[in-house]
Amino acid sequence: QELRSANQILQQEILERRQTEAKLVYLAMYDSLTGLPNRTLLIEHLEKTVQTSQSALYDWSALLMLDCDRFKAINDTLGHLRGDQLLSKIAKRIAAIAPEDAFVARLGDDKFAIMLPILSDIGAIAPLVQRLQTRLAEPIELGSYEVTITANVGIVLVDPSYCQAEHVLRDGSLALIQARQKPQGWRIFQPEMHERALHRLTLEGKLRQALRQQELQIFYQPIVALTSASATAPIVGYEALIRWQPQGTSDFMSPADFIPLAEESDLISQLGNWVFRTVCQQLSQWHRTFPHRSVPFVSVNFSVRHLQGEQFVQQIYEVLKETQVQPSWLKFEITESLLIQDTQLIMNTLAQQRHRGIQISIDDFGTGYSSLSYLKQLPVDTLKIDRAFIQDMESDHDNLKIVEAIVQLAQALQLDIVAEGIETGWQAQQLIEFGCTHGQGYWFSQPLDNQAAWGLLQEN
Numbered sequence: 417q418e419l420r421s422a423n424q425i426l427q428q429e430i431l432e433r434r435q436t437e438a439k440l441v442y443l444a445m446y447d448s449l450t451g452l453p454n455r456t457l458l459i460e461h462l463e464k465t466v467q468t469s470q471s472a473l474y475d476w477s478a479l480l481m482l483d484c485d486r487f488k489a490i491n492d493t494l495g496h497l498r499g500d501q502l503l504s505k506i507a508k509r510i511a512a513i514a515p516e517d518a519f520v521a522r523l524g525d526d527k528f529a530i531m532l533p534i535l536s537d538i539g540a541i542a543p544l545v546q547r548l549q550t551r552l553a554e555p556i557e558l559g560s561y562e563v564t565i566t567a568n569v570g571i572v573l574v575d576p577s578y579c580q581a582e583h584v585l586r587d588g589s590l591a592l593i594q595a596r597q598k599p600q601g602w603r604i605f606q607p608e609m610h611e612r613a614l615h616r617l618t619l620e621g622k623l624r625q626a627l628r629q630q631e632l633q634i635f636y637q638p639i640v641a642l643t644s645a646s647a648t649a650p651i652v653g654y655e656a657l658i659r660w661q662p663q664g665t666s667d668f669m670s671p672a673d674f675i676p677l678a679e680e681s682d683l684i685s686q687l688g689n690w691v692f693r694t695v696c697q698q699l700s701q702w703h704r705t706f707p708h709r710s711v712p713f714v715s716v717n718f719s720v721r722h723l724q725g726e727q728f729v730q731q732i733y734e735v736l737k738e739t740q741v742q743p744s745w746l747k748f749e750i751t752e753s754l755l756i757q758d759t760q761l762i763m764n765t766l767a768q769q770r771h772r773g774i775q776i777s778i779d780d781f782g783t784g785y786s787s788l789s790y791l792k793q794l795p796v797d798t799l800k801i802d803r804a805f806i807q808d809m810e811s812d813h814d815n816l817k818i819v820e821a822i823v824q825l826a827q828a829l830q831l832d833i834v835a836e837g838i839e840t841g842w843q844a845q846q847l848i849e850f851g852c853t854h855g856q857g858y859w860f861s862q863p864l865d866n867q868a869a870w871g872l873l874q875e876n
Contacts, residue, residue: 445457450503461531462531466584469578477534478538479574480570480571480588481589482510482530483567484565485566501558505556506556510530513548549566549567549600570591619677623660623674626662627690629663631660634658636654636656636657637863639652640652640854642847642848647860651873655749660674692735695714696746702870703745713744716747717779718748742773743772744773748774749777749778762794775797775798778798781800781822798831798832798834799831803837805822810840819850832853833851833852834856838855
C-alpha cells in the first residue's frame with residue numbers, strides 16, 4: 417500500500433513537472449496577450465522557410481510585417497489595459513484575414529508578421545494587403561470608446577538568395593520604414609533599400625563624429641532692407657546656416673543630405689543646441705567689438721523635434737545667460753509645416769520665447785499646409801516667402817500673384833516680410849513695388865563664413 421502511494425505521488429510530481437515545462441515552452445514561444453506565436457517561433461519558422469527556398473529554386477514565399485499608426489497615442493491616452501484590449505482585437509482581425517495556411521505572429525508592441533507559404537501568384541499579395549488595411553481601419557470598440565487605426569505593411573519576397581531568417585526580418589523592417597512615409601502605405605523590399613540604410617547608418621556615425629570633432633561651421637547670409645534694388649542694400653540681420661565639410665574632403669556637404677537624417681534621430685537636438693550656442697557666442701563677440709553700433713540680429717532655424725523637447729526652453733535660457741546675449745538680438749525660424757504638428761505645444765513654446773523678447777519667423781511660407789487661423793494665433797513677427805516663388809516670378813505669372821498675395825497678407829496682419837532667394841535686380845525691384853520690406857539671396861550676398869561676415873560688419 418505504501419509503495420503504491422509513493423508511486424502515485426511520484427507520478428503526480430512527474431505530471432506537474434511536465435505541465436510546468438510545457439507551460440514554460442509555451443511562454444517562450446507564444447505571446448501571452450494575443451496567443452499568437454512570438455518572434456522566437458517566427459524565426460524558427462523562417463529558418464525552415466529559408467532552407468526550403470534554397471533547395472527549391474522556384475518556390476518563393478513572402479513575409480508581411482505590419483504596424484499600426486496611432487497605437488501609442490491611444491495607449492497613452494486610454495491606458496495600458498485598453499491598449500492590451502486593442503492589440504488583442506487587432507490580432508484577431510489579422511488572423512481572420514490571413515490565409516488558412518499562413519503563419520501569423522506578434523513581434524512586439526503593435527508589430528505583427530504574416531508568413532505566407534509557397535506563392536502560386538505573387539500578384540495575390542496586393543489584394544491581401546488591401547483587405548488587411550481595410551479591415552484594420554474599421555472602428556474598434558474599447559469599452560465606451562470607439563477608436564480607429566491604420567496599418568502600414570512591409571513585404572519581403574523570400575527567394576533563394578536568403579541564407580538567414582534574421583536577414584528576412586531586417587529587410588521586412590526596412591520595407592516597413594519606407595511604407596510608413598504615407599498613411600496605410602505598403603512597400604515591397606528592394607535591395608537598394610538596404611544600400612540606402614547602410615549609407616544612412618554610416619553617415620549618421622560620421623555626423624556624430626563631426627559634432628565631437630568640431631567639423632561643422634556656421635555661415636551667415638545677410639538679410640537686407642529692400643529700400644532699393646541695389647545689390648548693396650543695408651544689412652539688418654543674418655540667417656545662420658549650418659555647413660559640414662567631412663574630414664578628408666574639399667567640399668561642403670549639402671544640408672539637404674544630413675539634416676533629414678538628423679531629424680530622424682536624436683542628433684537634431686544636439687545640432688540645434690550646437691548651432692544656437694555658437695551663434696550666441698558669435699553675437700556676444702560682435703557686440704563687445706562694436707558696443708556703440710547697431711549689430712544685425714541673427715535668425716536661427718529650429719526643427720519640430722527640437723521644439724518639442726522637454727529641455728528646450730531651459731536650454732535656451734541657460735545659453736542666453738551664459739553668453740549674455742540679449743533676446744532681441746535673435747530670431748527663431750520655424751518651417752510652415754510645424755504649424756500642423758503638436759500646434760498647441762509649439763504655440764506655447766514659441767510664446768515663451770517671444771515673451772522673453774526673441775522674434776519668431778515662419779520660414780518657407782506658401783509651401784506647407786498651415787491654416788490661416790493658426791497663423792493668427794501663433795506668436796509670429798515675420799513671414800519668409802519661399803525661394804521657389806521668387807525664382808519663378810519672371811516666368812510664371814501665377815507665382816508673381818502668389819508673392820504679391822503673401823506680401824499683402826503679411827501687411828494685413830502687420831507682420832514683417834522677407835523674400836528668400838533673390839538673385840536678380842528685377843526680382844528685388846518687383847518685390848519693392850509689392851511692398852516687401854526685406855530680402856536675402858545671392859543678388860545681395862551668398863552665405864559667408866564667420867570671418868567674411870565679420871569683415872562685412874566692419875565695412876557697414
